[in-house]
Amino acid sequence: MIRHIVFFSAKDETHIDQIIEGLLLLTTIPHARRLEVARNRKTDQLGNDIDIVVYGEFDSEAELAAYKAHDLYEESIKRVRPLRELRFAADYNV
Numbered sequence: 001m002i003r004h005i006v007f008f009s010a011k012d013e014t015h016i017d018q019i020i021e022g023l024l025l026l027t028t029i030p031h032a033r034r035l036e037v038a039r040n041r042k043t044d045q046l047g048n049d050i051d052i053v054v055y056g057e058f059d060s061e062a063e064l065a066a067y068k069a070h071d072l073y074e075e076s077i078k079r080v081r082p083l084r085e086l087r088f089a090a091d092y093n094v
Contacts, residue, residue: 022079031067
């Protein structure tokens with residue numbers, strides 16, 4: 001299984017809900033075993049720069065690739081990219 005985690009920060013804090021709405025499109029893509037989009041609670045004592053987290057689980061590299069190739073993935077990028085500042089992604093095998 002592959003875990004796919006992406007962290008976002010907003011250019012403007014007032015856009016966080018719009019970013020979340022754009023990212024929620026991803027939850028309708030059928031290739032993920034699990035996909036969550038959530039606002040960061042910002043309770044860490046060392047840093048709270050991240051506004052939104054996307055967490056996904058995929059059965060294989062092929063499923064992750066199919067997810068990223070889906071039309072709704074592209075639509076999500078189109079909605080979110082203009083509103084976000086940072087995007088950090090990590091994938092790892094479990």
